[in-house]
Amino acid sequence: MSLGRPEFVGHIEVRGLTKRFGSFTAVDHLDFEVRPGRITGFLGPNGSGKTTTLRMLLGLIRPTAGTATIDGHRYVEIDNPLTVVGSALEATNFHPGRTGRDHLRVQAAVAGVPDRRVDELLELVGIPAAARKRAGGYSMGMRQRLGLAAALLGDPKVIILDEPANGLDPEGIRWLRGFLRQLADEGRTLLISSHMLSEVEQTVDDVVIIANGERVAQGTVQELRGxxxxxxxxxxxxxxxxxxxxxxxxxxxxxxxxxxxxxxxxxxxxxxxxxxxxxxxxxxxQTHLEELFFNLTESEEHRNRNLVGVSTADLPPPTGAPIDPALLVDAPQEDRR
The missing domain is CATH 3.30.70.100 (Alpha-Beta Plaits)
Known part of the structure; x- marks a missing residue:
């Protein structure tokens, strides 16, 4: 049966999601939902399991236990997933010697998207003048815009972004805020991981906060503020x-x-x-998101999680590191408990 784009409304559901790297638990029985037409902020301290969770949602690594689905389907079950889910986990996953336009054309060819869509997106994200420059010479802000254009190539219903405001100047951040709101108003589902709490507070509708791989809060910004x-x-x-x-x-x-x-x-x-x-x-x-975030995560950060004896091989790869193909193999049965 085809799982083409028309069947999807964009509801993300994470249930009991767990990922262990050896004896280290990066994500621990995580539960949350992301609804269409809304921007959800995915927040947590460094090392809290945010990127690992997003990688599992996108099928880059397999969970030890639990599920991460889009309208009930795992990412790997979706036909031509770039037309359903657009993502930008890093602003460095491009060939530095390739122009921004060529980078997008390569990805467009994979997704079966015409080249005219590439030019539309370069205009939309505000870097048409840089399109023929080599991406290796882009500033961090330009890389973020290129990554966002790549995420939108297939006109996806679900958009997943990891730290999209990194490297943007104040004008760029303001532009991004309005752009994301427009996407949500079109009925798309947006899941955004960020550590820029003051900016997130002005952008998102809902918040999921995790610490040590566990969910500590979920709700609308107003609900969590009290x-x-x-x-x-x-x-x-x-x-x-x-x-x-x-x-x-x-x-x-x-x-x-x-x-x-x-x-x-x-x-x-x-x-x-x-x-x-x-x-x-x-x-x-008014309780601000930053105050709420630290109140919720500080107690989790001070929990005694004994990492003595854990080797660096047990730890998840840092952002930007290549995924070890071995991680794509099902976890051993003893890790599934």
Missing amino acids: DPTAYVRTSDPERLADALTSRGLTVTPKGAGLRVTTEDLAVVGDAAHAADVAIHELRAE
Whole structure:
């Protein structure tokens, strides 16, 4: 049966995904979903298993256990996958002596895509003037744009990008943000791995956070941020806390002041005025993705994962390293537990 592109809507599902390299567990029973029409940020500290997870999703390495599928199909089961899934895991996977246009033409030929699509994409990602220059002389930002063009060659429904904003200047990052939003608005599924938390916060709809190969959080940015709060510093915290509590607000101490579960600063001011309490400071607060990220991952990073005796051969290959063909062989049965 053909698994051609028309059958796909772009739903990514990862269930119980596990990858062991010898005695080292890079990804540990990972579960998450990525929905069409949304941008999902895939976040985690260096070495948390993000790239290994993406490689398993793209069929570059086989999982020890679990599944990573697109609309229920593994990547290797999809006919002409470049027309279903576009990816850019690294900004260095091109021949330095080949021009940017020729790099795309080679990939287009593999996917059965006409050359005119190459020129359209070079224009779309903003590097038509550099198309006939050798890619080895590209800046990091130009390489990122070339990688994005390559990911879009087959007009895929699913787009997977690893650190796409690396090397882009502020103008380029702003362009990328709008470009990704346009792709999501077209109904495509976008999964983006990144460590640029402030930028991710302005770009993504949903977030998956992992640490030590395990999922520690998943949800919309707003869900993970929690309810908006206000911070108030006053001459009489106890009296103000009573006044705010009597109005049905939740109040907790924070430093020299109080944290109040409301986004309406006027309510806090009115309560202080009615209680005849002076306010020294009053401001709205919002948990930022960066704060949330470190709160969630620091405890995981401090877990005692005993790596004594693990050889470098057990560790996953670094980003940019070639994949060992041996890793494509099914894991031994003792590693499947």
